Amino acid sequence: MSTPNFLLSNGKNMPMVGLGTWRSPPQAITQAVKDAIDIGYRHFDCAHIYGNEAQVGSAIAEKIKEGAVTRDKLFITSKLWNTYHKPEMVRPACETSMRNLGVDYLDLYLMHWPMAYKSGDNLYPTCPDTGKAVFDSIDFLDTWRAMENLVDSGLCHAIGVSNFNEHQINRLLSEAKLKPVVLQIECHPYLRQKSLITLCYDNAIAVTAYSSLGSAHTPYEKPGAYPLLEHPVIQEIAAKYEREPAQILLRYQTQSGIIVIPRSITKQHMYENFNIWDFGLAIDDLKAIDDLDCNGRFMTMKAAYGHPYHPFESTSPHS
Ligand SMILES: NC(=O)C1=CN([C@@H]2O[C@H](COP(=O)(O)OP(=O)(O)OC[C@H]3O[C@@H](n4cnc5c(N)ncnc54)[C@H](OP(=O)(O)O)[C@@H]3O)[C@@H](O)[C@H]2O)C=CC1
Numbered sequence: 001m002s003t004p005n006f007l008l009s010n011g012k013n014m015p016m017v018g019l020g021t022w023r024s025p026p027q028a029i030t031q032a033v034k035d036a037i038d039i040g041y042r043h044f045d046c047a048h049i050y051g052n053e054a055q056v057g058s059a060i061a062e063k064i065k066e067g068a069v070t071r072d073k074l075f076i077t078s079k080l081w082n083t084y085h086k087p088e089m090v091r092p093a094c095e096t097s098m099r100n101l102g103v104d105y106l107d108l109y110l111m112h113w114p115m116a117y118k119s120g121d122n123l124y125p126t127c128p129d130t131g132k133a134v135f136d137s138i139d140f141l142d143t144w145r146a147m148e149n150l151v152d153s154g155l156c157h158a159i160g161v162s163n164f165n166e167h168q169i170n171r172l173l174s175e176a177k178l179k180p181v182v183l184q185i186e187c188h189p190y191l192r193q194k195s196l197i198t199l200c201y202d203n204a205i206a207v208t209a210y211s212s213l214g215s216a217h218t219p220y221e222k223p224g225a226y227p228l229l230e231h232p233v234i235q236e237i238a239a240k241y242e243r244e245p246a247q248i249l250l251r252y253q254t255q256s257g258i259i260v261i262p263r264s265i266t267k268q269h270m271y272e273n274f275n276i277w278d279f280g281l282a283i284d285d286l287k288a289i290d291d292l293d294c295n296g297r298f299m300t301m302k303a304a305y306g307h308p309y310h311p312f313e314s315t316s317p318h319s
């Protein structure tokens with residue numbers, strides 16, 4: 001099986017279905033990535049903070065060694081964590097991810113969040129009194145300029161951002177030398193992100209949706225709300241098309257040009273999530289799913305409330 005590609009603004013192709021890797025246990029993910037490659041996955045969404053890049057890398061190395069795939073057919077994303085925003089830390093952080101993943105270039109490197117945490121290898125610097133993250137006052141534009149050098153030196157084919165809001169994207173568009181090739185954001189029927197996505201499409205920025213299955217086991221804060229996969233509207237549409245609810249949620253995104261990175265370590269789920277190209281959702285069904293929008297965000301990042309670059313906190317000067 002294969003998946004269509006999205007043609008990025010740097011002229012490279014990005015497969016529209018990739019495999020998410022957050023919370024995939026290191027002891028399970030090597031087998032999961034090998035299974036995914038056998039199914040046809042070529043796109044892997046990774047990050048230093050997920051703590052499993054070395055295990056993803058060993059699966060990739062094994063599959064390349066056995067001749068199942070070649071590096072040039074893979075699309076590998078990693079992300080710069082918040083404690084490495086100092087410009088001089090950007091290249092070493094990228095090289096650490098590349099070393100763990102066993103690759104000599106990344107297809108895409110994202111700034112994971114606009115907020116800088118206290119610089120260093122403590123990935124969650126926390127204030128003991130408040131339980132909040134300890135911040136560093138680094139302008140994300142300075143971090144971005146160091147990421148631009150990664151493209152110039154050939155370490156990354158493309159750079160982008162994640163969890164940036166409209167104001168922050170506009171600032172990059174007006175002040176940076178390279179514009180972001182991709183924005184990765186939380187996106188699913190409870191959080192459609194319509195105007196942010198329009199801004200991206202108007203500026204040839206591809207959009208990747210994370211938690212597009214509702215992050216499944218993450219509790220949703222609104223009392224009485226259904227986990228997305230169990231919502232009656234999604235279940236009814238799934239029954240009508242004789243598909244799984246997850247396939248409906250992924251087709252919903254990809255049908256409007258959004259790239260998806262569902263996470264799974266279960267082979268049957270990985271197969272279902274990849275196999276979404278032989279049906280299309282009718283306008284009425286798309287509309288019924290659109291109507292579930294309730295600004296329902298799973299990834300609130302409350303530990304970083306108070307940071308001037310927090311992208312979602314309503315009192316942030318940059319939100
Ligand atoms: N940039 C950022 O800040 C963020 C990026 N991400 C990225 O996005 C990826 C996906 O988001 P994530 O929040 O992990 O959650 P998802 O919305 O992808 O949901 C993952 C959960 O859904 C289950 N699942 C997967 N497929 C199916 C299926 N077909 N039927 C039923 N259940 C299924 C998985 O369990 P099982 O393993 O049993 O299949 C897992 O528990 C992450 O892994 C990460 O790569 C995520 C959050 C933030």
Ligand SMILES: O=C1CO[C@H](CO)[C@@H](O)[C@@H]1O
Pocket residue numbers: 022047049299
């Ligand atoms: O991708 C993500 C999941 O894990 C991280 C924390 O552990 C999040 O901050 C991040 O956005």
